[in-house]
Amino acid sequence: MKLAEAKQQFIQSWGILGSQWGINRSMAQVHALLLIAGTPLSTDDIMEQLSISRGNANMNLRDLMDWNLIDKVIVPGDRKEYFTAEKDIWKVATHIMYQRKKRELDPMVKVLNQLTDVEGDKRNPEIKAFTDTIESIKRFAGHAEKTMDVMIKAEENWFLNSFIKLLK
Amino acid sequence: MKLAEAKQQFIQSWGILGSQWGINRSMAQVHALLLIAGTPLSTDDIMEQLSISRGNANMNLRDLMDWNLIDKVIVPGDRKEYFTAEKDIWKVATHIMYQRKKRELDPMVKVLNQLTDVEGDKRNPEIKAFTDTIESIKRFAGHAEKTMDVMIKAEENWFLNSFIKLLK
DNA sequence: CTGAATTTTCAAAATTTATTGAAAATTTGT
DNA sequence: ACAAATTTTCAATAAATTTTGAAAATTCAG
Numbered sequence: 290m291k292l293a294e295a296k297q298q299f300i301q302s303w304g305i306l307g308s309q310w311g312i313n314r315s316m317a318q319v320h321a322l323l324l325i326a327g328t329p330l331s332t333d334d335i336m337e338q339l340s341i342s343r344g345n346a347n348m349n350l351r352d353l354m355d356w357n358l359i360d361k362v363i364v365p366g367d368r369k370e371y372f373t374a375e376k377d378i379w380k381v382a383t384h385i386m387y388q389r390k391k392r393e394l395d396p397m398v399k400v401l402n403q404l405t406d407v408e409g410d411k412r413n414p415e416i417k418a419f420t421d422t423i424e425s426i427k428r429f430a431g432h433a434e435k436t437m438d439v440m441i442k443a444e445e446n447w448f449l450n451s452f453i454k455l456l457k
Numbered sequence: 458m459k460l461a462e463a464k465q466q467f468i469q470s471w472g473i474l475g476s477q478w479g480i481n482r483s484m485a486q487v488h489a490l491l492l493i494a495g496t497p498l499s500t501d502d503i504m505e506q507l508s509i510s511r512g513n514a515n516m517n518l519r520d521l522m523d524w525n526l527i528d529k530v531i532v533p534g535d536r537k538e539y540f541t542a543e544k545d546i547w548k549v550a551t552h553i554m555y556q557r558k559k560r561e562l563d564p565m566v567k568v569l570n571q572l573t574d575v576e577g578d579k580r581n582p583e584i585k586a587f588t589d590t591i592e593s594i595k596r597f598a599g600h601a602e603k604t605m606d607v608m609i610k611a612e613e614n615w616f617l618n619s620f621i622k623l624l625k
Numbered sequence: 626c627t628g629a630a631t632t633t634t635c636a637a638a639a640t641t642t643a644t645t646g647a648a649a650a651t652t653t654g655t
Numbered sequence: 656a657c658a659a660a661t662t663t664t665c666a667a668t669a670a671a672t673t674t675t676g677a678a679a680a681t682t683c684a685g
Contacts, residue, residue, distance in 0.1 A: 290572070290575055291576055292575050295572045295587065298568060298571070299568070299572055299587075299591065302564075302565055302568040306561060306562075306565050308479070308671095310478060311477050313643065324590050325587045327583040327587075342645045343645085343646075343663095344644070344645060344646065344663080344664075345644055345645070347664090348643095348644090348664090351663090368653070368661065369660085369662095376589075376590060376593075378590075378594055378596075379597065382597065393474060393477045394474075396470075397470055397471075397474045400470040401467075401470075404458070406458060407458055409460060414496075419463065419493045422546075425544070425546045426546055429546045433550075481672080483673075500631085500632080510674060510675045510676065511632085511633095511675085511677095512635085512674070512675060513673080513675070515632065516633085516634090516674090536630060536631065536682080538631085538632080
């Protein structure tokens, strides 16, 4: 397979995967393009290679910087801004997990915490069903959070990795 | 807080969380409603409590059954179908992970596997950047898959759980 | 077998989300 | 300070997704 074709397929698939997980397709495609680029790319490069508008490219590049997935690169003697992606895929994953936890999971947990005290007799089955479910989701969230923290904090989590291999 | 109000808030938030993660809001809300219901609910109950159409309710109930998140319940002497959600939140999580892996991650890995052989000199930096990224994503996917399998297969993964607590 | 109750389907409509592109703002070399 | 190059903004437009609702299909009690 030719490189150009392979690149196109990767960008396409990464875009589809992103949109299935609630990440806008263009953002995922810009990320994909930068992930496989040999050198930093300018906004114009990205617009051309993905056939998207300047506004779209600009907005998604900014969002990707907010997610810590790409960085601005200054090329001396050039007025344009260039961009590169973080290539360490473990870092990419932890950055995405961290951001989504902060933006989407934490607000849900906050709501759950507000739902702990419901008026009425705790033996009422309607009330019990509700509070039991909320409690169990909260316990699960706490557990998931700890697991995630371990993964995020351990830059290289050799211990957990090799431990999991043993269990396989 | 009154039970009715708390229920509404939970359903609302679960719907938002779902839509942020690429799951249609109604489906997440139907799931939420059944998660906190004390008894099985009929399609009409769901239509009424969520203010959605029969077609919408039916389609999402069907999808939730495909995801193994809810079950049909037969009430003797009643012609209507009733539905209950799986309440064990650990099972809920593993069912969702399993389904999303199968439907969304596996197809991506399949594409990655088709992109391993690119024509041209391996020392060409353009080619190297591409193949290095693809390879590292594949390695990461393999690792994530193993981790997930461990979590899914271990109904009660007491060992990993208590291990992670130690690391905290 | 009949027909009322229930479920399913799916084209059309509504809603939500993403994209464009041109004007405004900003940056930078001279 | 000026002006050309570049980036940012955002209202209008387009695209994608979700929802509706009524007709068709199915189920089931008598």
